[in-house]
Amino acid sequence: MHPRRSAQEVLLCDLCETLPLQSQCELCNINLCVNCVGKHLSDCSKRHNVVPFLQREATPNYPKCPKHTDKHCELHCEECGIPVCSTCISSGKHKGHDISDILENLSVKTESLQKDLEELETRMYPRYEKMASTVQTEKTELEMHYGKLTTAADQLGEVLHQEINVIVNRRKSDIQEMKNKHLSTLNKNIDEITQKITELKHVISDLKSILKSNDVFLTSTYKSRNSEYRTLPPRVRVTVPTFSAQKINKDQLNEMFGSLSPLSINTEHGDTMKSAEVVSPPPVKPLLDEPxxxxxxxxxxxxxxxxxxxxxxxxxxxxxxxxxxxxxxxxxxxxxxxxxxxxxxxxxxxxxxxxxxxxxxxxxxxxxxxxxxxxxxxxxxxxxxxxxxxxxxxxxxxxxxxxxxxxxxxxxxxxxxxxxxxxxxxxxxxxxxxxxxxxxxxxxxxxxxxxxxxxxxxxxxxxxxxxxxxxxxxxxxxxxxxxxxxxxxxxxxxxxxxxxxxxxxxxxxxxxxxxxxxxxxxxxxxxxxxxxxxxxxxxxxxxxxxxxxxxxxxxxxxxxxxx
CATH class of the missing domain: 2.120.10.30 (TolB, C-terminal domain)
Structure with a gap:
C-alpha cells in the first residue's frame, strides 16, 4: 500500500502530509487540507486558485518553453522527442518534423508509465524478493548440512582416538574453509540482489512521483529502464560437498579417513522476464484433442x-x-x-x-x-x-x-x-x-x-x-x-x-x-x-x-x- 494512504485509501495533504486533503490549488497543482489553505494563500509571490478537491479541473501542467519564456509548450516534436511551443514551430527549426498535440503524447507516455509501474510492482519486484528469500533459506540449510559433515568427521575421529586427531582437525579445517567460501559467495549474491531491489524501489518511487506530478515535461521525456531489470542478477549455484568415509587402516590412515568432494560454485545467468511474464510459473496447458x-x-x-x-x-x-x-x-x-x-x-x-x-x-x-x-x-x-x-x-x-x-x-x-x-x-x-x-x-x-x-x-x-x-x-x-x-x-x-x-x-x-x-x-x-x-x-x-x-x-x- 502507498505510504500516504490508509486502509481506506485516504489521500493526504501535500504540505503537512498528516490531514486529509479537501482542496486543490489549480495553478500550483498542490493538494491542501483545511489548515494549510491559509498558509498556501499567504504566498503572494504568485497567483493562486484554490477550489474544493472534488470540483477541481484536470488542467494539464504545460511546461514553459526554455527558448521562449513567455510561451508554454502545447505541442510535441516526434523527431526531437521534446515539447515545443508555437513559436518554436514557426521559427523553422522543426521544419519537416512530425508535430503532435502534447496531450496526445502525454496520454501515450502516461499509459507506458502505468505499464512500467505495474510490471515493476507486480512482476519484477516480487521475483527479486522471492529470489532473495530463496538464497536466505539456502543459507539456513547450509548450517545444517555443514553441521552434519562436521559431526560425521567427529564420530569417525572418536573411533580412531588420538591416532587420527591430526587428520580429524585437518578435515574440519577443510570443511570450515569450504563453508566460509560457500557463505561468502552466497552473501555476495544476496548483496547483489538486495542492491537491485533497492534500485527497483527508487525507480518505482520515481515513476509514482512522475505520475502524481501531472508534469508533462517529466512524462514526455521519461525513458523506460524496465529492460535493465528484466534480466535477473546472476544466480549462484553451489554444489555442496559430501563426506566419504572408508574403512580404518592405520598404515593408510590419512588416505582412508575419507575426503571432501570439491566445493563447486557455478553462476547461473538470471532468468529474463518478458513484458507479459507473470510471477508464478506458467500454468500447465494440455494439448487440445482437436487443434x-x-x-x-x-x-x-x-x-x-x-x-x-x-x-x-x-x-x-x-x-x-x-x-x-x-x-x-x-x-x-x-x-x-x-x-x-x-x-x-x-x-x-x-x-x-x-x-x-x-x-x-x-x-x-x-x-x-x-x-x-x-x-x-x-x-x-x-x-x-x-x-x-x-x-x-x-x-x-x-x-x-x-x-x-x-x-x-x-x-x-x-x-x-x-x-x-x-x-x-x-x-x-x-x-x-x-x-x-x-x-x-x-x-x-x-x-x-x-x-x-x-x-x-x-x-x-x-x-x-x-x-x-x-x-x-x-x-x-x-x-x-x-x-x-x-x-x-x-x-x-x-x-x-x-x-x-x-x-x-x-x-x-x-x-x-x-x-x-x-x-x-x-x-x-x-x-x-x-x-x-x-x-x-x-x-x-x-x-x-x-x-x-x-x-x-x-x-x-x-x-x-x-x-
Whole structure:
C-alpha cells in the first residue's frame, strides 16, 4: 500500500502530509487540507486558485518553453522527442518534423508509465524478493548440512582416538574453509540482489512521483529502464560437498579417513522476464484433442518462407522478394523493409527489444533493423548465414553453411560478439549435415536449418538435409535426434521451421507431409497438427501459445490454437 494512504485509501495533504486533503490549488497543482489553505494563500509571490478537491479541473501542467519564456509548450516534436511551443514551430527549426498535440503524447507516455509501474510492482519486484528469500533459506540449510559433515568427521575421529586427531582437525579445517567460501559467495549474491531491489524501489518511487506530478515535461521525456531489470542478477549455484568415509587402516590412515568432494560454485545467468511474464510459473496447458484454425493472414507473396511474431496481433514475414513485411491479423501491411543489399533475406527474427533481424545469404551478413534503419552487425568470412533466432537472454543463434558447402555449424553471438561454436559431437563427428545446395521455387535454399532455443536452454535445429531435428544442450553436447514418428509411412520426414512454446514443447513443420510434429523437451513424440495445412514452412508462437504457420505454397500465415 502507498505510504500516504490508509486502509481506506485516504489521500493526504501535500504540505503537512498528516490531514486529509479537501482542496486543490489549480495553478500550483498542490493538494491542501483545511489548515494549510491559509498558509498556501499567504504566498503572494504568485497567483493562486484554490477550489474544493472534488470540483477541481484536470488542467494539464504545460511546461514553459526554455527558448521562449513567455510561451508554454502545447505541442510535441516526434523527431526531437521534446515539447515545443508555437513559436518554436514557426521559427523553422522543426521544419519537416512530425508535430503532435502534447496531450496526445502525454496520454501515450502516461499509459507506458502505468505499464512500467505495474510490471515493476507486480512482476519484477516480487521475483527479486522471492529470489532473495530463496538464497536466505539456502543459507539456513547450509548450517545444517555443514553441521552434519562436521559431526560425521567427529564420530569417525572418536573411533580412531588420538591416532587420527591430526587428520580429524585437518578435515574440519577443510570443511570450515569450504563453508566460509560457500557463505561468502552466497552473501555476495544476496548483496547483489538486495542492491537491485533497492534500485527497483527508487525507480518505482520515481515513476509514482512522475505520475502524481501531472508534469508533462517529466512524462514526455521519461525513458523506460524496465529492460535493465528484466534480466535477473546472476544466480549462484553451489554444489555442496559430501563426506566419504572408508574403512580404518592405520598404515593408510590419512588416505582412508575419507575426503571432501570439491566445493563447486557455478553462476547461473538470471532468468529474463518478458513484458507479459507473470510471477508464478506458467500454468500447465494440455494439448487440445482437436487443434483448430483461428485466423488466416494473406501476405501477398507468391511464396512464403518465414514468420516471426512481433506481438500477438502483428508478425514479420519473409517471402520470395527483397522485402520483409509487417502484417496484422487482418492481412493489412503496417511496414515494409527492403534489404540493404537488394537480395532476398534468408530468415527473419525479432529481438527481445522488438527489433527485426535478418540474414543475407549472398553477402554473408546479419542485419539489424531499428527504427526502419538497417545496420549490418555481423559480416562473415568463409561462411554463409542460414537461419536465425533471438534467445530469452537476447543472444543470437545462427546456423551457417561453409562456402564450399561441406560443413555446417551453429554460432552464438552475445552483443554481436561470437561467444560459442557448435559443430561436432564428443566423438568429433559433425552434428549437422553438410550443405546440399539446391535452388528451387525461384531462388529458395532448400538446405534450411531453422533454429530455436528451448526453455531449458537446449538448442534445437531442424536439419532438413539430414531429415532430423538435432537437439544439443547449452554446452553444445548432443541430447537427441528426432527423425520422425514410426506411424508415418507416406513420405520421409521433412523438417523445416521449428519453434518452442511455453510448455517447452518442440514444434517442427513437416513440409512434405503437410503437418506439424509436437515433441516434448526430451524428444518424445506427442501428436501431429494437420488443420488442412499445405506446405508448412516457417513457424513461431506468440506469448499466448498461438501457433503461426507460414505456408510456402499458399503464401498465407495460418494461426492455430492447439493448447
Amino acid at each position: 483448430r484454425l483461428t485466423a488466416t493472414i494473406d501476405t501477398g507473396y507468391s511464396r512464403l518462407v518465414s514468420v516471426s511474431c512481433l506481438r500477438e496481433d502483428q508478425v514479420w514475414t519473409r517471402g520470395n522478394n527483397d522485402s520483409m513485411k509487417l502484417l496484422n491479423l487482418q492481412s493489412e501491411q503496417l511496414t515494409s523493409i527492403q534489404t540493404k543489399s537488394g537480395d532476398r533475406p534468408l530468415d527473419v527474427a525479432v529481438t527481445r527489444d522488438v527489433d527485426l533481424l535478418y540474414t543475407d545469404y549472398k553477402n554473408k551478413t546479419i542485419n539489424l533493423v531499428k527504427n526502419k534503419q538497417i545496420q549490418t552487425v555481423i559480416t562473415l568470412q568463409g561462411w554463409k548465414p542460414l537461419n536465425i533466432c533471438s534467445t530469452a537472454s537476447d543472444d543470437i543463434l545462427v546456423t551457417m553453411l561453409s562456402d564450399d558447402r561441406k560443413q555446417s555449424k551453429v554460432l552464438r553471438y552475445s552483443g554481436f560478439i561470437e561467444t560459442q561454436t557448435i559443430q561436432f559431437d564428443e566423438q568429433g563427428r559433425p552434428l549437422y549435415s553438410p550443405g546440399r545446395f539446391i535452388i528451387h521455387f525461384g531462388g529458395f535454399l532448400l538446405n534450411t536449418k531453422y533454429i530455436s532455443e528451448n526453455k531449458n536452454l537446449d538448442i534445437c535445429v531442424a536439419d532438413r538435409s539430414a531429415s532430423a531435428v538435432v537437439v544439443v544442450n547449452q554446452s553444445g553436447k548432443l541430447r537427441f535426434r528426432y527423425t520422425g514418428h514410426p506411424s508415418n509411412t507416406k513420405k520421409s520426414f521433412d523438417p523445416v521451421g521449428i519453434t518452442i512454446d511455453s510448455q517447452s514443447n518442440i514444434l517442427t513443420a513437416d513440409y512434405r507431409n503437410h503437418c506439424i510434429h509436437i515433441l516434448d523437451q526430451d524428444g518424445q513424440f506427442r501428436r501431429y497438427i494437420h488443420c488442412d495445412l499445405s506446405g508448412p514452412y516457417g513457424l513461431c508462437v506468440d506469448i499466448r501459445d498461438n501457433l503461426f504457420v507460414a505456408e510456402l505454397n499458399t503464401a498465407k500465415v495460418k494461426i492455430i490454437h492447439y493448447l
